[in-house]
Amino acid sequence: MPSASAREAALATTPAASLVFTTVLSHGPLTRAEIARRTRLSAAAVTKAVRPLMELGYVIEDPDQGTRSALGRPAIPVRVDGGKAFFVGVKVTGDEIIAVLADLCCRIRVVRHLALADRQPGAVLASIAELVLELLTEAEGFGAPVRGLGIAVSGDVDREDGVVRYSPFLQWRDVRLAEIIGAATGLPVTVDNDVRALTVAEQWFGAGVGLSSFALVTVGAGIGCGLVVHDRVVSGAHGVTGEIGHVSIDPLGPRCYCGNNGCVEAIAADPAILRGVREATGKPVATAAEALELARSGDRGAREVYARAGQAIGRAIGSVVNLFGPQRVIISGEGLAAYDLFAEGIRDAFAASAFGSAAQSDVMTRPLPFEEWARGAAATAIQSFIGSDTYEE
Amino acid sequence: MPSASAREAALATTPAASLVFTTVLSHGPLTRAEIARRTRLSAAAVTKAVRPLMELGYVIEDPDQGTRSALGRPAIPVRVDGGKAFFVGVKVTGDEIIAVLADLCCRIRVVRHLALADRQPGAVLASIAELVLELLTEAEGFGAPVRGLGIAVSGDVDREDGVVRYSPFLQWRDVRLAEIIGAATGLPVTVDNDVRALTVAEQWFGAGVGLSSFALVTVGAGIGCGLVVHDRVVSGAHGVTGEIGHVSIDPLGPRCYCGNNGCVEAIAADPAILRGVREATGKPVATAAEALELARSGDRGAREVYARAGQAIGRAIGSVVNLFGPQRVIISGEGLAAYDLFAEGIRDAFAASAFGSAAQSDVMTRPLPFEEWARGAAATAIQSFIGSDTYEE
Incomplete structure (x- = not known):
């Protein structure tokens, strides 16, 4: 809701x-x-x-x-x-805010990026409001009203109350995003988990159109998963859903910040890969791009870290497929940049773990840049605008 | 369908x-x-x-x-x-066939058991037909017609075609159950996976009434899981769904018959426990009851096997909860007999693996004897009788 x-x-x-x-x-x-x-x-x-x-x-x-x-x-x-109505969609990453102005058909008309110097809620919320007001000015040129704003944030988000309960990535707790940004912009605000928002866009306009069930697995700074079952995005009774990053695949695996061991995110997300590459090579690699370069240059230790990450992702996808048998699994996220290094591990581990005919699930990759995530946020605003239970648990 | x-x-x-x-x-x-x-x-x-x-x-x-x-x-x-219409429900286990005559409200009116000497499809199908015809005779006394028959079998079951594609437990492949039993009994036949059938009964009449999402985890000869999401039982695009037994939780775990390593079923199902207790104690225990007795008598090795099984089940439930966030998780199955030995492992592993507010899922146990599974089969027959898409992917 x-x-x-x-x-x-x-x-x-x-x-x-x-x-x-x-x-x-x-x-x-x-x-x-x-x-x-x-x-x-x-x-x-x-x-x-x-x-x-x-x-x-x-x-x-x-x-x-x-x-x-x-x-x-x-x-x-x-x-x-x-062209009858417009919507603003905002995606917040650790480094920047991406905002789009989209029409009622969720076609992107304008895109804006704003670098984030500070992840504190106060600073981020001020930047969001600034970007949105900029897009509202842009929207005047289109001659139709902006009817809603969607904001997509990673973590445990309570869409009904418009509150970010906990975003480990931004280190936010209980931020009343809808209320504050609603007051600042005058728009009806829908706040949702970023992967769920992207899943809405994929369901309506992307690789999920016409499917009654699919999983969207996002790989990058974190590992997430959006699920559509019986034609609707699964939102989870307690806010948590699609936490494929916290499916533990190895009791002896590395410690995860969530307290468990062997979580997929502790093996295959960007920070885990960076740490793994440093340990394997002894080299002071500082960024995902440097780690990637090292692996592509043929460094065996670095390549092995990516291969293990791919296997972890493949095993987790196997669990998703064994549990709910989706028609399709879409792999996306900024981590696709390293897909050549993940691919074999994902394929082999998926093949080993998919049970019986679950192996028939169509596993595909699909690059979705952050503009698409912001578009997903706009899609949630359109969803709220349409109303009457397109979204409820 | x-x-x-x-x-x-x-x-x-x-x-x-x-x-x-x-x-x-x-x-x-x-x-x-x-x-x-x-x-x-x-x-x-x-x-x-x-x-x-x-x-x-x-x-x-x-x-x-x-x-x-x-x-x-x-x-x-x-x-x-x-009392306006009656239905027969049949559950096939490795040892016996359980059949119930249920009314349209799925109240059990008559129960019959028949021991199975032979798991060959021919022998089992003949026994099913015999039991059903017996119940049809019984039904005459109730003065209302029997309008359908449901049969519940473990494994990969194609409900639409009425075919058991693969039941590892019975060692059946491509058995055209609906067609053959329909011809023998003259009844419309619905064939479904046994855990899905039990899930239908729980959703309509059991611990799932009023919940839009829940998971039913069954522990025993195998480890299964039925899922209700958005008010409907998940059936899986390719027939496979709820295969929690084949969620791998440990890459170094025991080999499973499915070819993967560390599947929950290879650690926590009855045959795995039996094997584990034999190895741990060196004693020639032959049945689940003997293994249970040994553990209850305080044998440390045997107790450890059950504790590990409980942990495997708890970790798998953690994965289900992290992925779907159901309102409730119901643990059932004949394995509940050993629940005192599982409980701590399940509780600890679930607590360690549930992510954030997913830990709020209500995890409960509920004994459901095989008569209830047969009742689940009757519920699928009622579902078919009601018709018009109460069941479709």
Whole structure:
């Protein structure tokens, strides 16, 4: 559920209307008959849901795409009018804030980056507000209102209350992000975990379109996982979900900051790789890029660290697949830059751990730069704008 | 989706009707207003769904439970008339077949056990048919028709085609169970994985009622897991799901029959424990009961084997919770007999591996004897009888 402030602006008043709108958003242009088939709603229910959306102008007929049925009755498809409303999406990383202005179809119209000198909530929140106000000015040129703001942060995020409960990466605890940024910008704010936000964008517009179940595994500074089951993003009863980084694959593995041993994140995330490469080579490598360069230059110790990381990721994906059998596993994140070094380990460990026909899950990689994560945040704002339970546990 | 033969007899013609019926089944008696609130359907949609169910007699008004609203308008609750239809549920274990005759409310009316001398498909199928025909005779005394048969088998089961693709435990491959038993008994047959079937019964009538997400972990001859996410049992895109037994928790752990190392099943299922106790004690223990007795008598080696098994189970539950964040984890299965020996290991390993607020998942134990598994099979038959997508991926 969206935060209190985001809840005001709901477009859809029933779950059926919400389902119809998101179906047209992902798959449009569609005729009403095609919508009925995809949503399993009756033709009458579709007509009833489409009418107010058309009256408000968010859905429009697209006669160019029309076909004439055998009986001569025209079937004019409908689509979402992207330019009718705008949304801002913000992704916060450790180094920078990325903000996008997106239209209702979640097409990116403007991108802004702002370097972060300080990870303290006060400084970061001021920077977010600054960027958002900048994009609001930009939006004036498009002639349609900005109807919501989505902010994506890593860690344990309470979307309903708009609070970042705990972000280990930013070292934030209980930051009331929606309330503060809502007051500063005047926008309805939706705050969500960054991987879940990216998963929404993949489900609606990316490699998850048309799939009722998939997993999005993100590799980089942390290791995360978004899950879609039964056509919806899993949010977890207690806020935690998709913590593939804290699936322990080895009781004798390295200690993780969470207190457990052998977590995937303690083996395969950037800091673990950096530490591993330093230990294996004795060289003072300072950044992920330097570690990568060393491994690519053929250093056996460094390569072995990446191979082990790949195996850890592959084993964890095997667990995900054995537990819920998704149609597809999408591997993404900035760690894809090292995919050539991970690939064999991931492939071998996945093959060894996937049980029976679970091995048939389609495992693919897909580069999604941080702009796409910010777009995911915009997608959560669109979700809140649509309203009526596109997102609830 | 049910097998072709089971599909004929669908009670509900729309997803809404199916949702209304299952809601009344799990939570009834309910007034129409309460149904609308629980299902999030409109009052009109509920009325429309209830009407044909009442005309057919499957749903009846229960004036005894009625209340009068402030305006004096009576709100008479409705409930399912359990005696209106009967179902047979069959669970196949390695040693016996358990069959129950259940009514439409999934109350067990008759139970039958039949020892299995032989696990060959031919012999088992003949025994299943024999038991079912016996129960059909019993059912005549109840004066309502038997409308379906559910059969629950461990392993990779294709419910849609009614085929047991691979049951490692029975050593079956590609057994066309629904077709053969359907021909022998004249009943629509639903075949499902046994843990998934038990999960359906728990969701409708057990410790999962009212929860939109939970995991049911079964411990015993194998280690299984049923998952409910977004109010529905997860079935897996490729048939495999809930294979918690094949989550590998230790790369140096014992070899599993699936080819991987350190699978939970290779550490914590009955055969692994038996082997472990033999190795640790040097004594020729032949059965799970003997191993249990030895551990209870205080044998340190035997106790250590159970403690390790408990830790493996606890770590695996930690992975499930970190990935899905279910509201509740229910531990069951015949292995609960040794729960006193597992408990500490499960508790400690779960606490160490659950990430952040995932530790808030409510972990409970619940004894479910094999009659309950057979009841789960009957629940899948009821599911097929209700029809219209109560079960689909």
